[in-house]
Amino acid sequence: MSRATIYDVAERAGVSISTVSLALNAPSKVRPATLGRIMTAVDELGFVPRAEAASRARKRVGRIGVMAPFTTYPTFARRLEGVLEAVEGLDFEVVVYDEVSAAAAAPVLAGLPLTRRLDGLIVMSLPLVGEVADRLRSRGLPTVLVELARADFSSVEIDDAAGGRLVARRLVDAGHTRFGFVGEVQASAEFASQCKERLGGFRAGLGEAGLKLPDEGVRLVEHSVEAAAQAAGELLASGQPPTAVFAHDDCLAAGVLRAARERGLRVPGDLAVVGFDDGDFAEALDLTTVRQPFRESGRLAAQILLDRIREPDRPIQHTRLELSYVSRATA
Template sequence: MSASTIYDVARRAGVSISTVSLAFNNPVRVTQSTLDRILAAADELSYLPKTEAVTRARRGVGRIGVMAPFTSYPSFARRLNGILRATRDLPWEIVVYDQGSAAATSPTLSTIPLTRRLDGLVIMSLPVDPKVAHRLVEQKLPTVLVDLEHPSFSSVAIADAEGGRIVAEHLHARGHTRLGCVTERKKGQPATLPQEARLDTFRSTLAGFGTPLPDSRIRRVDYGVEPARRAAHELLDLPEAPTAIFAHDDLIAVGVLKAARERGLRVPDELAVVGFDDSDVAEPLGLTTVRQPLEESGTIAVQTLLDQLSDPDRSMRHIVLRLTLVERDTT
């Protein structure tokens, strides 16, 4: 039986050849319903893009894909360092896929299983919707998730909920009773994101202390220093302004500190600030933050994937890494 062609896929999906090509090479420009039809047709026909046919004929291509929002969040570079160190002396090529945001689904996730360029995949913090999960399983692409969990895949998770509790306890011990939070805005994603888990336990722990966090003292913003700065000014303009602010991560905390400086507030005497990650900016700023085991999460993820590749029958692993508070000048 002859191999299926792009013409067969187009005919099966009821679209033009150019639309099929666009779906594989630039899926964000194809409507979701059309993309679903094309990917389903390609699966049914076992279609391989021509440039990948020879590669697919090999038993293994020697490549591991790593997908994460690298350019948007500095912490992911450190997770990638953990992967690179673990594979430095091994015959694996690491292929990096950069995505814009951890708060929105990536269209590239839909096409990775079809391209057949990889022996395995590590996905960091990018929500995996049911359609993508089904395709990864159907295409038998070994996959390990980092900073999120799914029953179909091994995972390396961070105890994000624990992070919210740690910060709440620390600020309560410092005597703060009016607290605020600046976190990243969720972008139409049904999955529970790390920042939501942190905020939920931050609020519940504060409520247990009798110092509830009302919605009026929470700001959800696009990721970046400037949106965080504006949000901090809004919180500090409230009649009962917070005396401490918990930031979704260290870069958001930079925006909060900038707003405090613009208002002439003394940190931590008049405003305490806590970040998350313990990124490279935290120590120079004297920022109190929650340290994530970033490099360790990358190392464990790729080791888990390599174990899975060497023994496909190996049971899935679900690993949870703990967090620690790093106290510095801002509290």
């Protein structure tokens, strides 16, 4: 059977040859639906561009990919620093793929251009739906996940639910009995987002103390300071306003602080506010938060990936990093 050509891919996907070429070389310039059709055709036909076919004679191409929502969540830059630290001095370059928010992507990674020359891939906080996981496995591309876990892929993760319980215990110990939560809305039901896990852990921790977070105390919004401020304002204007609010991350916590300031509330005297991540927002705002080791997670993910590239038959490896509660001025 003859090797599939770019003409075969174009015919199967119902697009022009130039569109296939654009999808392979500059996927961000192709509509997501069209890109998905092209990549499906590439997979079904087993198409390999000539440049890549020639490169396969070599053991490695010296390139790893890192995919994450970098522009949506600036904290991922810290993870990338850890990746770069791990490959420093090695014969590898890092290719960055910027994705949209995991909360809004449906399906995430469906258009990943696997025909580009990569030795391995790190996927940060972007869920792998079944068809994408199947693509990665069928192509034999070593892949490591960060801040999410699947049994069939190596991963570096944190326990988001445990982080929520940690916040609950600290706020209960401080004497609070009325609580609120501001988180990021999740568009896809195919996975449990970090927000959902943190909220679940927070509720569980309150329950262990005989307290509860009512449904009306939860606000899920788009990921922005403005949206969080509006949602927190609604919570604070209720008949029984919370005395403590836990935000899914530091960005949303900044919105809660804005809402408190606009209403003349003293923080933490009238309202305690806790975030999650310990990113740049937290330090600038003197925000109490849950710290996760960003740089270390990137470094470990890269080390695991490099080991798997060198030894493809290595067992799947799952690493869980510890969280810590950072007390500052807001709680």
